[in-house]
């Protein structure tokens with residue numbers, strides 16, 4: 112992969128679903144999700160309210176079982192809330208039929224899973240083209256777009272390889288290409304580096320960050336790695352099915368900064384919940400520009416939960 | 431998702447599990463092939479029998495004493511040649527009336543002997559029934575009027591008595607009485623297991639003298655037109671009943687005989703088809719079973735497809751097409767095997783087999799229907815899978 116990309120101002124570019132200016136990509140209001148297990152109710156989410164704006168880079172953290180995956184499934188329209196209001200791409204999920212929800216997923220959301228979920232016995236390019244199949248795009252154009260997307264993730268030379276002929280990192284990059292081939296508004300990545308060794312994971316992470324920066328797709332990523340979370344401009348900490356904190360840096364912290372230091376200093380990394388101007392870590396000069404793009408409305412800043420104190424953040428890693 | 435795309439996906443899925451797909455198809459193949467083959471045999475048998483009954487001559491009316499019914503004892507005929515004259519008057523044309531008095535007898539020629547059926551007949555027989563001669567001539571009115579001792583031999587009798595000689599002009603002995611051979615029938619072959627060439631025709635008058643009787647066993651009439659054949663039969667029966675008040679008579683048409691035989695053979699064909707249909711059903715259950723396995727095995731794939739935008743219908747159609755493809759390919763292969771088998775049976779065995787379009791259409795239609803019916807449940811199950819649950823499946 113290329114060198115770590117600099118944070119750049121993100122300007123949402125043209126995409127299948129063009130959201131009106133100022134409309135959040137995803138809006139959840141007091142959303143809950145309760146599972147019924149043998150007659151026993153398990154509340155995985157208990158009233159979550161948050162907004163994902165176009166082009167955002169959000170890290171979701173929280174201890175195992177806190178409801179991160181459940182939240183991601185809801186945000187992606189893969190599951191429906193049992194309570195509250197969920198609006199994806201301007202459409203209230205509750206009003207959509209299953210096929211309409213499927214179409215909404217196809218047009219608005221890209222998923223990247225920890226387990227890659229590539230179709231076996233299917234070439235990389237066909238895997239990437241899969242979402243376009245359900246969009247009714249012809250084979251020729253599908254292949255063209257999928258090949259171009261594979262080129263963007265650095266796999267232009269692996270078009271006809273099958274998943275079992277690719278390394279784990281390559282497989283995840285194919286999955287990322289698949290998630291982005293439809294030019295979605297939001298990319299939801301649930302522990303995308305969880306199955307990769309640290310070096311490969313880092314490359315995948317950089318790819319995600321670069322694509323987020325370049326194409327303006329909002330990136331919402333679940334991670335157990337506090338250091339990784341700290342690179343995101345915004346961090347949402349989930350615990351017991353609730354948002355414990357929702358903090359925004361005035362500018363993204365470049366992952367290049369002080370990695371060793373963050374190992375012991377996650378809480379002191381100093382995410383500030385409201386201020387748009389306080390001193391952060393030294394970083395590329397464009398960081399401030401990102402903060403000044405105006406995408407952070409006062410409302411967004413108000414979302415902060417309990418002040419983003421580190422004691423709510425998980426130590427990282429699964430039990 | 432486009433339909434062409436769905437077919438391709440279904441086809442790829444079948445190819446990915448070649449062995450399993452082939453074995454699943456085998457059930458359908460056996461089912462369809464046996465339906466086609468057994469129906470062909472049933473139909474062939476029916477056609478052959480009908481052909482032979484029709485070969486007796488058209489518009490035929492058979493008049494016999496007694497009820498023509500399975501299980502009733504034969505009645506001793508009270509009919510004589512005077513009754514035949516009366517029937518001829520009812521019909522209006524003696525040339526359309528034939529009679530028979532038949533008995534088994536040993537025919538001898540020199541050292542050779544053959545046990546055969548001797549029929550006493552009128553000279554009208556070849557025009558009432560469709561019979562043609564290979565050699566010589568048939569009986570004439572003069573032969574009948576003068577009870578001349580002349581005989582026309584069936585092909586197999588001629589062959590048995592005169593394997594290396596021309597039978598024409600030769601003498602044969604029937605029940606010790608000498609007859610001169612004047613003609614030989616063209617071969618007819620077998621009918622329902624009976625050798626129809628194993629008979630000797632002699633004038634009815636000579637036959638009555640030979641056996642010392644005045645009776646005739648039955649009368650056959652070739653009706654002038656098909657529409658009023660029933661009415662003619664009624665008039666003949668009425669006339670005979672008037673002349674012999676104590677005896678019941680029946681007149682049956684060829685169509686009635688065909689109908690009865692056709693019914694019996696139709697039931698036979700139906701039973702064969704039903705037995706074969708059961709194996710087709712078993713094949714269908716196999717398809718359903720494999721589809722359920724396939725859905726379970728590919729649960730994660732289903733979840734992923736849904737995650738990237740497949741609607742429930744897209745998934746359902748994909749699996750339904752897979753089942754339909756399995757049964758359609760199996761059905762076509764089974765049809766080919768069934769047709770090939772039927773042609774072989776027809777060519778290499780005495781069993782007749784006739785391919786009918788309806789049996790092919792039926793077998794294929796049923797197998798396609800089986801694919802749909804047995805594919806629907808697994809397909810629906812796949813379509814309704816919760817994507818989150820499906821993605822977590824092992």
Ligand SMILES: Nc1ncnc2c1ncn2[C@@H]1O[C@H](COP(=O)(O)OP(=O)(O)OP(=O)(O)O)[C@@H](O)[C@H]1O
Nearest residue numbers: 146148153154155174175176177178179180181182
């Ligand atoms: N299908 C389900 N049925 C019942 N309970 C479920 C189901 N899915 C999730 N849960 C429960 O909901 C809670 C949240 O699960 P979730 O998978 O969202 O956690 P998570 O934060 O992603 O955890 P991890 O970090 O281990 O992936 C857990 O207690 C889990 O047991």
Ligand SMILES: [Mg+2]
Nearest residue numbers: 179180181301
């Ligand atoms: Mg999880």
